[in-house]
Amino acid sequence: MAFKRMTASTYPPRLWALVGFPGSGKSTFAAAMRAPLVVIDADQRFREVLSLAGEVYQLSDNPADNADPERIAALLAENMPGAAVGTIVVDSLTTIIAPLVTRAVMDNDAGRNTNRMSAFKDKALAMRALQDAVSRWGTDTLWIYHLQQGRDAQAQAQTTATVSQTERARLLRSINLQLEVVQEGDKRGVKVTWARRGRSGAVLWDASGRWAGMPEAIEASVYDGLTKAQQDALELAAPEAFPNAETAITWGLDRGAFDALQHARNAYEKLKREGKPQTAAAMRDLWVTEVERRLSEKAGNDGGAV
Numbered sequence: 331m332a333f334k335r336m337t338a339s340t341y342p343p344r345l346w347a348l349v350g351f352p353g354s355g356k357s358t359f360a361a362a363m364r365a366p367l368v369v370i371d372a373d374q375r376f377r378e379v380l381s382l383a384g385e386v387y388q389l390s391d392n393p394a395d396n397a398d399p400e401r402i403a404a405l406l407a408e409n410m411p412g413a414a415v416g417t418i419v420v421d422s423l424t425t426i427i428a429p430l431v432t433r434a435v436m437d438n439d440a441g442r443n444t445n446r447m448s449a450f451k452d453k454a455l456a457m458r459a460l461q462d463a464v465s466r467w468g469t470d471t472l473w474i475y476h477l478q479q480g481r482d483a484q485a486q487a488q489t490t491a492t493v494s495q496t497e498r499a500r501l502l503r504s505i506n507l508q509l510e511v512v513q514e515g516d517k518r519g520v521k522v523t524w525a526r527r528g529r530s531g532a533v534l535w536d537a538s539g540r541w542a543g544m545p546e547a548i549e550a551s552v553y554d555g556l557t558k559a560q561q562d563a564l565e566l567a568a569p570e571a572f573p574n575a576e577t578a579i580t581w582g583l584d585r586g587a588f589d590a591l592q593h594a595r596n597a598y599e600k601l602k603r604e605g606k607p608q609t610a611a612a613m614r615d616l617w618v619t620e621v622e623r624r625l626s627e628k629a630g631n632d633g634g635a636v
Contacts, residue, residue: 340525341549341553342506342528342553343362343412343469343470344364344417344466344470344471344472344507344509344545344549345465345470345471345504345505345506345507346470346473346505346508346509347387347470347473347474347475347501347502347505347507347508347509348360348472348473348474348509348510348511348520348526349474349475349476349477349478349508349509349511350477350481350510350511350512351476351477351478351479351509351511352476353401354513354518355420355461355511355518355536355541356421356422356476357373357375357376357378357379357474358379358382358541359472359511359520359541359544360376360379360383360417360419360421360472360474361379361380361383361417361540361541362382362383362540362542362543362544362545362606363416363470363539363545364416364417364470364545365383365384365385365386365416365417366384366385366386366387366415366416366417367383367385367386367387367413367415367416367417367418367419368387368388368389368406368410368413368415368417368419368469369386369387369388369419369421370386370389370396370402370418370419370420370421370426370464371389371396371427372394372396372397372420372421372422372423372424372425373391373420373421373422373424373425374396374575375421376421378417378450381538382462387413387415389402389405389406389625390405390594395398397425397426398426399426399457399459399460399463399503399558400459402426402463402464403459403460403462403463404464406418406464407463408449410552412468414472415467415469416469416470416471417469417470417471417472418464418467418469418470418471418472419472419474420460420464420471420472420473420474421472421474421476422474422475422476423460423473423475423493423497423501424475424476424492424493426456426460427453427456427457427493427494427497428492428493428523429558430452430453430456453497454496454500457497457500458500460572461500461501461503461504461623464504465504469504471504473501473504473505475491475493476491476492477489477490477491477492477493477510478490478491479498483561485565490539493576495576495579495595496591496592496595497574498574498576499576499580499583499591499594499595500577502524502576502577502580503580503584505526506525506526506527507522507524507526507528507548507552508522508523508524508525508573508577509521509522509523509548510523511621512533517535517536518535518536519533519534519535519536520533520534520536520541520544520548521533521601522534522548522551522552523574524569524575524577524579525552525564526564526565526574527553527561527562527564527565528552528553528556528561528564529551529552529553529556529564529583530552530569530573532551532552534547534548535550554588566585568581568621569581569614571611571614572610572612572613572614572615575598575625578598578613578614578617579594579595579598580594582594582597582598582617582620582624583620585625586625586628587620587621587624587625588624598617599622601613601616601617601620602616
């Protein structure tokens, strides 16, 4: 078979993550992604929006397969070669990862682990294996996870993600857009909270009630009018604001200031603890300064090497 000519695409591939509260329309959004879809239906809810999607393939008709990282990897490896797939949807990462966290906590509380940190090794390995299994095929990807409402130590209401900061930071290495479902009165929209090589911060409102044309509108908002040089500059530049800690941590890691994710996370937490910033903007300034200091030191050490 002759080689096919490589052509430039208008936009980067859709390597996206979508977060929102349960019932906010995340699966409906997934149905608007580029078909055919392969759905890793860990939540067992995708059939509710099946009529809104184009062609859809199920990973497995066994519910347990859709929540087991090893089975997910095996089934994708078995069925993806040669398949014409537009998007792989993980719906949701919460259901796949949360049981591993619960098991680790229960084992620690029961005293079954001599090393409490090593109890979370299975979770880290599962996340890495899942990312490799889903991201290797050159398709679009949509990773879905949930938000939840709770209270902090001072009994103040707070919104948190159902996937840990470490897992979210790991996931950022495999995506180029982070999206969040937002609500304003009766309006529902998507906010671009982070873009690796484009504009972030915009909210796009859903006029159709089923996210029709929303993926295309997001791409236009994030990338239209930007040259490759401008996209390169956006990728390297320090954002004016980080939407969350995992984005800041991953930015420092991607810049080369740290050798491992845990190293970057430890440095971020130490800086926050010792610097005691009162605002997100103050923490951003502390972190950017710290990353640039580490890069400067690394450059000096490299320059002095023989």
